[in-house]
Amino acid sequence: DVKVTQSSRYLVKRTGEKVFLECVQDMDHENMFWYRQDPGLGLRLIYFSYDVKMKEKGDIPEGYSVSREKKERFSLILESASTNQTSMYLCASSRDRLIYTFGSGTRLTVV
Amino acid sequence: DQQVKQNSPSLSVQEGRISILNCDYTNSMFDYFLWYKKYPAEGPTFLISISSIKDKNEDGRFTVFLNKSAKHLSLHIVPSQPGDSAVYFCAAKDGGATNKLIFGTGTLLAVQP
Numbered sequence: 001d002v003k004v005t006q007s008s009r010y011l012v013k014r015t016g017e018k019v020f021l022e023c024v025q026d027m028d029h030e031n032m033f034w035y036r037q038d039p040g041l042g043l044r045l046i047y048f049s050y051d052v053k054m055k056e057k058g059d060i061p062e063g064y065s066v067s068r069e070k071k072e073r074f075s076l077i078l079e080s081a082s083t084n085q086t087s088m089y090l091c092a093s094s095r096d097r098l099i100y101t102f103g104s105g106t107r108l109t110v111v
Numbered sequence: 112d113q114q115v116k117q118n119s120p121s122l123s124v125q126e127g128r129i130s131i132l133n134c135d136y137t138n139s140m141f142d143y144f145l146w147y148k149k150y151p152a153e154g155p156t157f158l159i160s161i162s163s164i165k166d167k168n169e170d171g172r173f174t175v176f177l178n179k180s181a182k183h184l185s186l187h188i189v190p191s192q193p194g195d196s197a198v199y200f201c202a203a204k205d206g207g208a209t210n211k212l213i214f215g216t217g218t219l220l221a222v223q224p
Contacts, residue, residue, distance in 0.1 A: 033211075042200060043214035099145070101157075104154050
């Protein structure tokens with residue numbers, strides 16, 4: 001059974017902290033994505049990657065960066081966490097850039 | 112600027128009846144449209160898709176209709192079951208260089224027993 005695993009289900013961090021959200025997939029997919037889900041706003045794309053060491057900005061990249069050193073791992077970094085980054089973060093991978101397999105999400109609270 | 116819009120935040124339907132979820136889009140370059148379903152505390156899962164060259168795709172109880180002239184698609188669930196209660200996201204694939212998916216805001220479907 002294919003899987004996308006996000007390292008934490010719940011995280012609470014303080015304002016100004018550097019936060020790492022980890023995502024690992026076991027499907028040998030080249031394409032990986034980070035979204036955030038907020039009420040009334042749906043899923044918004046933060047960053048994506050179509051290959052190792054490659055990254056592209058999505059629609060809301062401000063305040064975030066990513067790292068893809070290995071094909072199976074795509075990390076989202078909040079350089080200095082702020083309260084407006086409190087959200088549900090969803091990682092996804094895809095073979096064909098059409099059908100995505102999502103992780104279960106990380107609910108991040110910044111206090 | 113929301114390119115994919117789901118104007119109904121929620122929908123309530125009786126078990127056994129038809130559920131119709133709607134989605135509007137603005138970009139004529141979208142080449143695929145998809146529906147994803149999301150249960151609480153889980154990630155979205157793929158449900159059904161349709162190519163922009165078709166107007167209907169059916170998979171069991173789920174049918175997606177595409178009206179390109181109106182830039183509108185809909186998901187029909189017949190008959191609706193309580194297990195269908197979830198948030199449904201419409202998504203469209205940008206057929207340009209990035210090939211990324213753009214998601215709508217979601218519709219919460221509640222199927223009442």
